Amino acid sequence: MTEETEARIERALREALTEIVPEADVGRLDAERTLHAQLGLDSVDFLRFQAALERTAGVSIPGAHGYRLATLDGCRRYLREKLLAG
Structure with missing residues (x-):
């Protein structure tokens, strides 16, 4: 997985979460x-x-x-799988 793909995943997560919960601080969330x-x-x-x-991730x-x-x-794992297959 490239740094570019990882950055794309993080950007997609941050954008999607802040769209639904604008006050969410993604960096402070427990990933598990x-x-x-x-x-x-x-x-x-x-x-x-x-x-x-x-x-935001451009996947189905x-x-x-x-x-x-x-x-x-879980989101990160799923998006990696989708983007690698894609």
Whole structure:
């Protein structure tokens, strides 16, 4: 994985999260704790985050894969897989 790809993933995460939770400080979030627990996302917020992540990362994320996006680390792993396959 290149530095450029890693930067793209981080940028996509930051943009998607701040779109849904503008006051979120992505740098202060625990990468292993759920976004729901840390940011209080409800199911609608989470679906909006998933759609924003799709748009900001430029990948398709099927609804059934949402569970893989529960944590920042999960999002990173998922996006790496998608971008490598892409």
